[in-house]
Amino acid sequence: MSQFGYKGKGLEFLTSNKIEIGNQVKIHADLIYSGVIMPRYEHSDDHHIVLKLKSGYNIGLELDKIKKIELETTSAIKKEVIRRSSQPNPKLPKILLLSTGGTIASRIDYRTGAVTPALTAAELNASVPELSIIANIDTEVLFSEYSENLLPEHWIKIAEKLDSYSTSEYDGIIVAHGTDTMQYTASALAFSLAGFPKPVALVGSQRSSDRPSSDAALNLIAATRFLIEIHSPGIFVVMHNNSSDDEIACNWATRVRKNHTSRRDAFKTIGGPPAYIVKANSIEKDKMFDIPKREYVPKIKFDSRVLLIKYYPGLDSKVIDYATDSGYRGIIIEGTGLGHVGKTMYAAIEKAKKNGVFIGMTSQCIDGMVRMTVYDSGRDLLNLGVIPLGNMIPETALVKTMWALANSKNSDEMTKLMKESIALEFSD
Template sequence: MKHILLIATGGTIASRHTAEGLAPRITPEELLSYVPDAASFCSIDTVQPINLDSTNIRPEHWLLLANLIEENYHRYDGFVICHGTDTLAYTASALSYLIQRTSKPIVLTGAQRSIDEDTTDAKVNLLDALRFACSGKSGVCIVFGSHVIAGTRARKSRTKSYNAFTSLNFPDLASVHESRVVRYIPYEPQGEPVFYHKLNTRVFLLKLTPGMDPAAFEAAGKLCDGLIIESYGMGGIPDVYLEELDKLIRQGKTVIMATQVPQEGSDLSVYQVGKHVKDRYHLLETYDMTLESTVTKLMWAMGQSSDPQEIRKLFCATVNYDMLF
């Protein structure tokens, strides 16, 4: 029988109604009491390092979770993290970079409705996550609505429906149907797991909008070491912003071009407005990455090195299926 560590962090799955709205109140032991069938296929220990609405989850919490898993890595066969849905994709992406080449499942799940409600997706999601954690299928992933999604590919695409998460620009890794796990994409880690302990959180995401004041670039530069520009379509910078972009490049900021379009990714080589800035500044671009993985990967890369070439090398290396180009 597999031995699983259930890590509770709060979120809707563990919330109760209060006079001020839903708030995390349910303990991890109580969560398990709603899924008694889990005891038939695994033994479970529980821990609750934080108890937050996921809106309040920050990078220091990602590091806390990664350290907790590292400390317990050799004691358990798999890990299940119960987490709020709003920042679940960010946490899954961050853990994909902080814990690499894991041979054990690190599974994140949550729910759109609390586990103590009469009608809820929480019980199925939690059971599915525990089953996947026992399946021997490794890697950092999200299990939600019967879908198993790579930790770097998830996006919350619905605010109320049970099928809340979508795998962007990449197929699901697997599915869970009742007691059966069906894996579509094999995962074969090479070597021992690697744990990282540093993030540079001075990352800023600037979303272009028509008519935005060029001073926004200067303001963003004061807040960050790495700037992600969320452009239109396949990517490009309007001419009115090039002078400000010049300044950021001279200041040594790492600048990455992304797209506001969720499907199919960027390609700066197609249009003049994109090709010009890529050739002029040698900008990094996200291609088919999600914004969640772009933000967390840049934090991770800049946390490992301040050398621009090393940051570029780390960012361009594929991790947990995050970039295919």
């Protein structure tokens, strides 16, 4: 047992109090905190020590505010957790943890309150010692980016990496990912790796891993259990299902959306329940959810010349002309209601279609079906060649269009791909 990561005053404090990493302690500060001393990571300051509370959350405590630290009896289970985390058990299932960055791989700087994406996959794994009880986790860093900076070229790197492990010995793969664009990456993987033979869980957190109330540990543990116990091939997004810690949702990649800026249960399956819910002692499958069966033929290409346009009163149709004239190959419209835009858009849509631009219709309502045969407005747009996209959510439709454009020979084949259910992007 080392004093890993601690230096200066922090190391001095622990040494003088004869406290080691992994010790169960009681710390008297503004409140009395009970928990396990956690390792610190490189670049950390020397004014804080990190405590894992019983709730599973980590908290940073400022040395100057600590009045007293008491060593408590380290429980047998905790000792076992700590022992296993340093010694792989060959009998356990093997899981690969790929890190792309994001809050889940971030730490907070307790001096400034700022969050930076600096945790390696190994550190992330080490910060959740419970994982080593249920699986041997290998780790690999793909990149360290907040997900708002990920582009289709990053989707390709993640997909190619996953493809390279398609026949590996891993029971499943976790992709640690920022939550901001996680649904876009999930859809990109679902289309480009349709039929992937292993279960893949994209896991993020809304609060950084070394922060009190972080959801990282529980999401990672639930994802690992889901991969090992269910063996459901395909791409899932695994995040909190509600605001307490008793349910983690496994959402199917193409049907999930980030619906809240900060709640831990921000991710919701649109138009239905999540595919699976991980509970304390069970993993429950939604009875309506069917794993799509498909031969695995990876098609890892995207054409990002697609514009997403939300229609609104006052939208100038010249934006559509701009897309046509600038060489865009697809436009996804977030229409109103059942899939409408105002008449002022018709001429520009007609011109775009004449220039071979694919135009797909989704709804800004987000939930519910696009139905373009009910009203004149919808029928007019169908006559102009706009393709209704059922209840595909707009962000999924955007990614699918990028994918279908890059993986079809002509516009007929592309339109056919768009109407076909490739990865459960249409639900009933």
